[in-house]
Amino acid sequence: xxxxxxxxxxxxxxxxxxxxxxxxxxxTGLTGFAILAAAFLGAAWMSEFYxxxxxxxxxxxxxxxxxILPTLHWSTLFAGVEAEGSLAFWFYRLDSWLLLLLQTAxxxxxxxxxxxxxxxxxxxxxxxxxxPSRWLHHLxxxxxxxxxxxxxxxxxxxxxxxxxxxxxxxxxxxxLHTAGALGKLFSEVMENAPMQAWxxxxxxxxxxxxACRYAILPQVAPNLLSYALLRFEINLRSATVIxxxxxxxxxxxxxxxxxxxxxxxxxxxxxxxxLAVMLIDLLSEKLRHRLTHAxxxx
Amino acid sequence: MSLSPAAVAAWRSREPRAFGATASRRALRWLGGAAFxxxxxxxxxxxxxxxxxxxxxxxxxxxxxxxxxxxxxGELWADILKGMAESVAMAFLxxxxxxxxxxxxxxxxxxNIVTATLxxxxxxxxxxxxxxxxxxxxxxxxxRAVGLGPLAGVxxxxxxxxxxxxxxxxxxIENAETRPGEGVAAAGGxxxxxxxxxxxxxxxxVMLAQALYFFESNTRSAAILxxxxxxxxxxxxxxxxxxxxxxxxxxxxxxxxxxxxxxxxxxxxxxxxxIGRRETAPL
Numbered sequence: 001x002x003x004x005x006x007x008x009x010x011x012x013x014x015x016x017x018x019x020x021x022x023x024x025x026x027x028t029g030l031t032g033f034a035i036l037a038a039a040f041l042g043a044a045w046m047s048e049f050y051x052x053x054x055x056x057x058x059x060x061x062x063x064x065x066x067x068i069l070p071t072l073h074w075s076t077l078f079a080g081v082e083a084e085g086s087l088a089f090w091f092y093r094l095d096s097w098l099l100l101l102l103q104t105a106x107x108x109x110x111x112x113x114x115x116x117x118x119x120x121x122x123x124x125x126x127x128x129x130x131x132p133s134r135w136l137h138h139l140x141x142x143x144x145x146x147x148x149x150x151x152x153x154x155x156x157x158x159x160x161x162x163x164x165x166x167x168x169x170x171x172x173x174x175x176l177h178t179a180g181a182l183g184k185l186f187s188e189v190m191e192n193a194p195m196q197a198w199x200x201x202x203x204x205x206x207x208x209x210x211a212c213r214y215a216i217l218p219q220v221a222p223n224l225l226s227y228a229l230l231r232f233e234i235n236l237r238s239a240t241v242i243x244x245x246x247x248x249x250x251x252x253x254x255x256x257x258x259x260x261x262x263x264x265x266x267x268x269x270x271x272x273x274x275l276a277v278m279l280i281d282l283l284s285e286k287l288r289h290r291l292t293h294a295x296x297x298x
Numbered sequence: 299m300s301l302s303p304a305a306v307a308a309w310r311s312r313e314p315r316a317f318g319a320t321a322s323r324r325a326l327r328w329l330g331g332a333a334f335x336x337x338x339x340x341x342x343x344x345x346x347x348x349x350x351x352x353x354x355x356x357x358x359x360x361x362x363x364x365x366x367x368x369x370x371x372g373e374l375w376a377d378i379l380k381g382m383a384e385s386v387a388m389a390f391l392x393x394x395x396x397x398x399x400x401x402x403x404x405x406x407x408x409x410n411i412v413t414a415t416l417x418x419x420x421x422x423x424x425x426x427x428x429x430x431x432x433x434x435x436x437x438x439x440x441x442r443a444v445g446l447g448p449l450a451g452v453x454x455x456x457x458x459x460x461x462x463x464x465x466x467x468x469x470x471i472e473n474a475e476t477r478p479g480e481g482v483a484a485a486g487g488x489x490x491x492x493x494x495x496x497x498x499x500x501x502x503x504v505m506l507a508q509a510l511y512f513f514e515s516n517t518r519s520a521a522i523l524x525x526x527x528x529x530x531x532x533x534x535x536x537x538x539x540x541x542x543x544x545x546x547x548x549x550x551x552x553x554x555x556x557x558x559x560x561x562x563x564x565x566x567x568x569x570x571x572x573i574g575r576r577e578t579a580p581l
Contacts, residue, residue: 036394039390040390040391040394042387043386043387043388043390043391043394044387044391046383046384046387046448047384047387047388047391047448047449047451047452047529048447048448048449048529049391049448049449049452053444053449054449056444057443057444057445057449057453060443060444061440061443061444061453063443064439064442064443065439065443068439103344106341106344106345107345109341110341110345149555149558150551151518151521151522151554153434153522153525153532154522154525154535154551157525157535157536157539158359158362158539158547159355159359161358161362161539161542162355162356162358162359162362163351163352163354163355163358163359164351164355166345166346167345168345168346168347168351168355171345171347172355237432240432241432241434241435244434244438244525244526245525245536248345254435254438255438258435258438258439258442259442261442266439270431270435273430273431274427274430274431277430278430
């Protein structure tokens, strides 16, 4: 039966087409794999990712992370600061770290506030449906793009030169990036807003600023707030590392304990940062949910 | 026709909110505004933000911006190009290794594959913790562990990506259709074969798309890892900022932006070729 069917011309043609397709697929697969392998070898050569350096590095990585882990003993876990192996001994500078964390959160809040304020002002001309003129629309768009393409750490490095070492440089660097990122999101929200209220206000003689304030802003405010809160979460993460280049916050302290190899303090600070970030995320998520519910109820 | 004062008063008592905010609400608003202003003033005082400082800084920034024009690659332009290539290589290698390692870890973290709850739970919590550590922190730690250079950068990218990618892969596997795997098992296939032929073909496009997205985002982050000594263009830019060669700094920033844009285009083209225009949203 099978041998008879195999002699039919249609079956033979189908079989040949199937084999050709298989060959072609195998060829594309092999070419793709060869390209990937070549790119891997090139990248490994470029970034000095040699087997020898990896073999030499891996034990040191294990040792390093082992040293970072705190030595805790069950018997003295909840004992005082003097007892080695207790939690209090691990977090022996908890008060100053908490203060630094608070400072970091403040930096993130100020940067978000300032960035969101600038973004709000620029979003109206950047929105296609609201822009008073085409060139103003393009100008603000390109300006926002320019601020958001420069990485925060790079602008922080530059601002440390201009404004001096300290939190101000970090706040401005994060704020600049925030203005660019939020300005884009804000203008997109505004572009999606229904235009009836705007048309009505403009027809009854409101000027551009009044129409923006009374027709568009009330419609988009909950959305904008929710984006700003989301950005606050992102900025808190950035604020914890912006101190690496001398721009304030807990990052400066973390940089020092890593640079001076204070092993257990590294893990203590990292744990604190993770906890703080998680706490803020939770709070902000709750707030955002309430905001979107409020927006949905109307 | 106008309402008598008595009627207005009656309406006011019936619908107080139609006549504007109530006194208590207005007081609350004032209090909130005052508290906000107090917080603002306190934080300005805390960070020593004064108009004079802002003004001087802005003047300094303007000088820097003026020195940035025209951008100039400078004498050591070969180093700059090598640094940029190094950054892209770091990003590629880091994404590739992380996405390969994340495949088995993703399967281990998926609820429908691994039924040992304790193992899965502890694996996921470990990833949660790793995800909370910023890439720059990883980079700094690896620089202390294996020394300056791009190796530390690659390891930092792998460490911070592996946690997120494993979680995304595990979620993709959990969302996969179970019927193909059941079919393979019913036809006599082993458990491993059911995973290979029933689940892997479904999740592979998602995994590929995520890996490409991570390559894009890693190109951005690999460009700055050098600031803490982990190789790449970041080292070049940090050095030039230190010696205030602002025209070269501007050139490097432009080079970074162009390279990131080119990688985005390339990765987008590959993604469309491999998996079509399917909707796979990034995080």
